[in-house]
Structures are given as structure tokens and as C-alpha cells.
Amino acid sequence: MAEDAAAKDDKTPRTARGERTRRALLAAAAAEFGEKGFHDGSISGITRRAGCALGSFYTYFDSKDDIFRALVADMSGQVRDYVSPRIADARDGIDAERIGLLSFLEFAREHKEIYRIIDEAEFVDQAAYRAHYENTASRMTARLTKAAVRGDVRADVEEVHAWAIMGMNVFLGLRFGVWDDSRPPEEVAAIANALVERGIGTKI
Numbered sequence: 001m002a003e004d005a006a007a008k009d010d011k012t013p014r015t016a017r018g019e020r021t022r023r024a025l026l027a028a029a030a031a032e033f034g035e036k037g038f039h040d041g042s043i044s045g046i047t048r049r050a051g052c053a054l055g056s057f058y059t060y061f062d063s064k065d066d067i068f069r070a071l072v073a074d075m076s077g078q079v080r081d082y083v084s085p086r087i088a089d090a091r092d093g094i095d096a097e098r099i100g101l102l103s104f105l106e107f108a109r110e111h112k113e114i115y116r117i118i119d120e121a122e123f124v125d126q127a128a129y130r131a132h133y134e135n136t137a138s139r140m141t142a143r144l145t146k147a148a149v150r151g152d153v154r155a156d157v158e159e160v161h162a163w164a165i166m167g168m169n170v171f172l173g174l175r176f177g178v179w180d181d182s183r184p185p186e187e188v189a190a191i192a193n194a195l196v197e198r199g200i201g202t203k204i
Contacts, residue, residue: 022060024050034113072121072128093147098193105185108177153200
């Protein structure tokens with residue numbers, strides 16, 4: 001009986017068509033919440049944007065809170081999936097941070113709604129909000145640790161450095177990705193990376 005209940009509650013798409021519908025609903029939720037905010041956004045607004053029936057929504061999500069929670073996790077994953085492959089081409093640990101910021105600026109310019117959605121998550125779903133930043137910081141810490149082992153950055157680089165760099169990136173994304181996207185992202189990333197290099201680099 002418990003297994004039957006779990007299967008009934010499992011809303012994971014089982015077909016390619018179902019996954020496309022779920023993706024359409026998440027994209028519509030990003031537009032709805034990005035424009036109106038969580039409290040003024042609605043399920044009907046999401047389904048209208050997605051071109052889906054109300055029943056389709058409840059096939060994959062239980063409520064507005066549920067899709068918002070899924071959206072925060074999805075957008076966090078989108079950032080990771082956009083940035084990580086580009087960082088893989090970095091020359092060294094310092095260059096990886098430059099590419100990471102550059103890639104994030106590019107992503108923020110294409111998905112400006114991410115700032116409103118993540119900011120609202122602090123009040124709508126604290127766990128999702130924390131997970132977004134904690135997971136990002138964990139990836140950065142792991143990356144910096146590997147760079148330290150290779151000798152690309154100082155040996156004492158640790159979690160605090162990762163949070164400091166992430167904080168810088170977040171506000172640079174807000175200023176030069178969301179508020180004003182006219183300045184070349186390569187220029188912004190180069191200036192910020194010079195600070196990183198002087199702070200944790202091995203060259204004096």
C-alpha cells in the first residue's frame with residue numbers, strides 16, 4: 001500500500017512528451033514569477049503562458065509553492081550547467097574564476113528573472129534559497145581546493161574565499177547583467193579577476 005501511494009505521488013514525467021510539458025510549465029513559471037513575483041503570480045497565469053490545461057499542471061506539480069520550489073532548483077541547475085562546461089576549458093584556477101564570472105554574466109543577461117526569483121525564495125522557501133547558494137559555494141570550494149593542490153592559487157584557500165568570490169559575482173551580475181547590460185562582460189570579468197588573482201593567486 002505504501003508503495004502504491006508513493007507511486008501515485010511521484011510526479012516525475014514518464015515520457016518525452018511529459019518532460020516537454022513539465023519544462024514548458026517551468027519556463028512559464030519563470031516568466032510569471034519573474035514578471036509578477038511569487039505572491040501575485042498564479043497557476044492560471046503559468047498554464048496560460050505554457051499553453052497547458054490546468055489538469056496538466058497538477059499532473060506534475062501539487063501547488064504554486066511546489067512549482068516555485070522546483071523552479072528555484074531548476075534555475076540553479078541551469079546556472080551550473082551553463083557555467084561548468086566553460087570552466088572546464090580554463091588554463092588554470094585563476095582563469096577558471098574569470099570564466100565562471102563571465103559565464104554567469106552572460107547567463108544573467110539572458111535570464112534576468114533569476115534575481116527576482118532567487119531573492120523571493122528567501123521568504124517563500126528558505127530551504128531552496130539556502131540550497132542554491134550553498135550548492136554553488138560547495139562547487140566553488142571544490143574547484144578552488146583542486147586549484148590549490150595544483151599550485152594555481154594559494155595553499156590556504158578555503159570555503160571563506162569561495163563565498164567571497166561568489167558574493168562578488170552575485171552583485172556584479174546584478175549591476176552589469178540585470179540593471180545595465182551595456183558594458184562588455186569580458187571587461188567586467190577581467191577587472192574582477194584581477195582582484196581575485198591579487199587576493200589568492202601565487203604570483204606576487
